[in-house]
Each structure stands twice: as C-alpha cells, then as structure tokens.
Amino acid sequence: MTLTVPPPTALATVLEARQDDPRATPPLQLIDEAGEPTALGVQVGIDVDLAQEMHADMVLARRLDSEALALQRQGELHLWLMSWGQEAAQVGSVRAVRDTDMIFPSYREHAVALCRRIAPADIMRQWRGVSHSGWDPAESKVHINSLVLGTQTLHATGYAAGVRMDGADEVVLTYFGDGAASQGDVNEALNWAAASSLPVLFFCQNNQWAISTPTDTQMRTPLHVRAAGFGVTGYHVDGNDAMAVHAVTRYAAEQVRRGVGPALVEARTYRLAGHSSSDDPQRYRTDDEQQQWLAKDPVVRLERFLRGVGVEEAHFADLAARADAFAATVREQCRALHGEDLASVFDQTYAEPHPVMAEERAAFVARRDRAVA
Ligand SMILES: Cc1ncc(C[n+]2csc(CCOP(=O)(O)OP(=O)(O)O)c2C)c(N)n1
Numbered sequence: 001m002t003l004t005v006p007p008p009t010a011l012a013t014v015l016e017a018r019q020d021d022p023r024a025t026p027p028l029q030l031i032d033e034a035g036e037p038t039a040l041g042v043q044v045g046i047d048v049d050l051a052q053e054m055h056a057d058m059v060l061a062r063r064l065d066s067e068a069l070a071l072q073r074q075g076e077l078h079l080w081l082m083s084w085g086q087e088a089a090q091v092g093s094v095r096a097v098r099d100t101d102m103i104f105p106s107y108r109e110h111a112v113a114l115c116r117r118i119a120p121a122d123i124m125r126q127w128r129g130v131s132h133s134g135w136d137p138a139e140s141k142v143h144i145n146s147l148v149l150g151t152q153t154l155h156a157t158g159y160a161a162g163v164r165m166d167g168a169d170e171v172v173l174t175y176f177g178d179g180a181a182s183q184g185d186v187n188e189a190l191n192w193a194a195a196s197s198l199p200v201l202f203f204c205q206n207n208q209w210a211i212s213t214p215t216d217t218q219m220r221t222p223l224h225v226r227a228a229g230f231g232v233t234g235y236h237v238d239g240n241d242a243m244a245v246h247a248v249t250r251y252a253a254e255q256v257r258r259g260v261g262p263a264l265v266e267a268r269t270y271r272l273a274g275h276s277s278s279d280d281p282q283r284y285r286t287d288d289e290q291q292q293w294l295a296k297d298p299v300v301r302l303e304r305f306l307r308g309v310g311v312e313e314a315h316f317a318d319l320a321a322r323a324d325a326f327a328a329t330v331r332e333q334c335r336a337l338h339g340e341d342l343a344s345v346f347d348q349t350y351a352e353p354h355p356v357m358a359e360e361r362a363a364f365v366a367r368r369d370r371a372v373a
Contacts, residue, residue, distance in 0.1 A: 010044045011247055019233060024222045027238040027268040028248055033296050035304025046243050048309055054095060054242045055302040056319055058087035061111035062299055063323045064120060065273070067330040068110075068127070072277040076334050077127045081108045085240070085272030088298030089205045090175075091115055092245025093265070097173050097201070097253050100141060102163075104156035104174040107145040108205075112175070116140045120326075121333035130339045138351075150176055150183035153202060157189045160198040160262075171256045173201045179210020182218050187230075193262040194231035201256050202232070202264040203249070205239060207271040212284040224266040232262045239267030240298040243305075270296070343368070 018025050030041035037046055065084050072080045083090060090111035094103065105112060113123050118135050125134035126145065133144035146152035156174035163170045180186055181204060193200040204223050208215050219226075227234030233255065237248040245267055252263040270293040274281045281290075303316070346361035 011040075011251060014040060014044075015235065015248065015251055018235075024225050025236050027236050027266075028244050029238040029241050030244040030247060031241050031301060031305050033301060035301050035308055037305070041243070044247065046305075048306070048311070050095075050246070051243055051302060051306060052311060052315070054088075054091050054246065055299070055306060056322070057091045057095070057111065057115055058242065058299050058302065059319055059323050060326050061087045061091065061114050063327050064110055064114065064123070064330055067327045068124060068334075069273070069277060071124075071331065071334050072127075077124060077277075078129045079127050080277045081127075081275070082271070082273035082277075083108050083110050085270050085293065085298065086205055086207055087111050088242035088302070089203075089239035089245055089267040089269045092242040093173070093175075093203050093249040093267070096246045096249035097171055101171045101173055101253070102137075102156075102159055103142045104152040104159070104172065105142060105145055106149075106152060106175050106177060106180065107147050108177075109145075109175050113140070113142055116142050118142065119333065120330045121337055124330075124334050125337055125340075128334065128337050130337050132345065150180040150185035150189075152176065153180075153186045153189035153200075154192075157193045157198055157200055160193065160200045161196065163199055164196075169257065171199050171201050171253045173203060173253070175203050175205065177210060178204060178206040178208070178215045178223070179213060179218065181223050182210075190227070190230040190232055190262070190264070197259070197261040199256050199259070200262040201249070201253055202227075202262065204264065204266045205269055206266055207239075207269050209271055209275070209281075209285070211275045211279065214285075222266065224264065227264040227266075232264050233260075235263065235265045237265060237267050239269030240296045240301060242298060242302055269298075272297070 029038050030044065030046060032038050062084060065082050068077060068080045069082060071077050090109055094112040094115045103112060110123055118140050122134035125131040137143045143155065153174050153176055156172045160172040163172060176186055190202065206215060206223065210218065224234035224236040235248050235252050237244050239245060249265055252265055256263050272293060343361055343365050346357045349357050
C-alpha cells in the first residue's frame, strides 16, 4: 500500500538544494507532530507498509526499554541506558542501510540491535554484568557497544578503510551523540574519513543533552553545518519522524555507497528518559521542556499517521498483544542469564584462531580449574 507514487528525484532535489546552503537548515520532516504528511511528505510519498513495519519495531524497542528499566529497579540489571524517545532515529536509520552494512554503535542503540535481530538476552547480558559484551559482531554486523565516547567513530573509519581495500560494496554506519561530537576522536574520524574519502555514514542522535550538559552550551555551530568544514556532506533531519529519518539516511547511504565520500546525518531528537537508570533528569531540566518533547513523541506520531491513512484498530490490538508477549520474553531471558565462561574472551580476540591465544586460554583454564578444585 503506497500513499502516493514517489517521483524519483523529489527528495534528492530538496536534499541537494540544502547542500548548497551553508547555513543551518531546519530538520527535514515528512510527517508532522500531528501525524499529518507535510507538503514534502505528500510530494515524495510515504510508504505505508514500511511505516507500519517501522512502527512495530519502535513499539517493541520501547517495550524493551520499559521492561529493562523495571528489571534494573528489581535488581536484575546493574545499569540500563534508555533509548526512550529515540526510537525513530534508530529504527529509521538502521532500516535505511543493508543488513550487510557494518554498524558501530555507541551504547544506547537497543532499537538498532533489535532490528538486526539481536536477542534481548544478548542486548541485556552486558548490563546484567555477566559478560563483557553480548553478541557476535560477525553474525549481526553490529559491533559491540562503545562506552568510551566517540571511539566507535574511529573504529568505523578504520573498518571502512578495510572495506575500501577489499573493494566491498559496503557502507559503514556509526552512531554517536551530540556530547560525543565534542570528543577529539569524532573530529579525527570525520577528518580521516573525508581526507581518504571512506564509505562512512556518521549518524548523530542529537538528543539535546550529554547527561546534564545541554547541546547549546557545547557547540556554536550545528553539527550538520560543521560537517562541511571536514569535507563531509551534512544532512539535518527530524529524528522523531521515522519516515524522514529513513528517507534521508537512505539517500545519504546511497551517496556514500556510490563512492562520493563520507556523510553525516544529524537527527534532532530528545532523550525522554534519564541518561541511565542512575540518573535523575529532573535535577537539570524542566517539566516544561519534557512536555514539549512528549508532544513530539515519535511512536505516537507514527501511530497517528497510520490511523490517519486508515490502518485499523485490529492492527494496533495485535501489536499490543505482540508487545506483551515480547515483554514476557525479555523478563524470562534476563532472569535466565548467568555468568559466562570467562575463557570466551580468548575466542573473541582475533578473527581467526591464534596460537598465542590458544596458549593463553589453556593457561587460564588450567589456573581457573586449579582454583575451583
Ligand atoms: C571519553 C569519555 N568521556 C566521558 C564519558 C562519560 N560520559 C558517559 S555518557 C556521557 C554523555 C554523552 O552524551 P552524548 O554523546 O550526547 O550521548 P547520549 O548519552 O546523550 O546518548 C559522558 C560525558 C565517557 N563515557 N567517555
């Protein structure tokens, strides 16, 4: 089901015109806060089937967040970093690249992980403290979380240099926050990727806060404008509009894949929850601000759109039932997670078996078994 037939170049024309404007541009929107298609949305067309699929992903991601936070409060997880409010930015972007494109996340991209079919158990493992990280990056093509701000952008750029050497048709997508954008690593990565024209798509979720530091106290030039200074194409999108995020990211990814060099997408969004389960955002921001952003809730917006184009109640009832079943799975998988064999660290050090690792693993196991005996 397609609302209108998209003229092939409508979005490209708008995006290209924005590239010629060095000033800050308003974030691109296809669906407004009331769930109505914008003029551009009508012009480029909105794929209702895709909207429905992304809405379902976002509902499940939000449910993972609320269950995981509850599990943390019950002592089942040590820490949880919420993605509440950022579901559109994450789902819209990950669905805009190919499943074979490598992703280097920060630490809040649970919706991205779910879309790449990483099990809730594997997403929670690290936060339960039973493992260093939870999934096999070779399988999901999602690298492990980076808790040291911004390092993942350099890992992505190095990986992209490898992609180039292999002559592979891959885009490397890396996520980072507005706070991380102030780190040297991110600036080095942008410069290196641009100078070497590497296939990296930098995706910044500007959620307005770096813990208690607001974006406007740590930058004078918006990131999508700053990108040009590195020789990187910058895009600005409403990060709470899943369809706009998808369209802009897909366009940017296509350009990167064509070999024109790296791109940066700044998605304007908001972290509706605290920074983590240890944070109390009421200490540094106002209820008013929270209310203003609640009115832009990405999940509510997409539901309004879907209802507006005639998606029926039965669909939403089915989705609610699916989310309840998913929540039960999340709780069950979390409680079933126990400490892992620490020797597994030696299996993950190199891509292929390595004699030094084999030797160190054997020594570790022998020492551990002696201690246990
Ligand atoms: C190099 C480094 N410095 C400081 C920190 C502490 N720290 C953890 S999260 C955070 C804020 C990050 O904000 P942002 O990049 O906007 O991402 P968000 O958490 O909002 O998703 C800080 C300062 C860290 N993890 N790594």
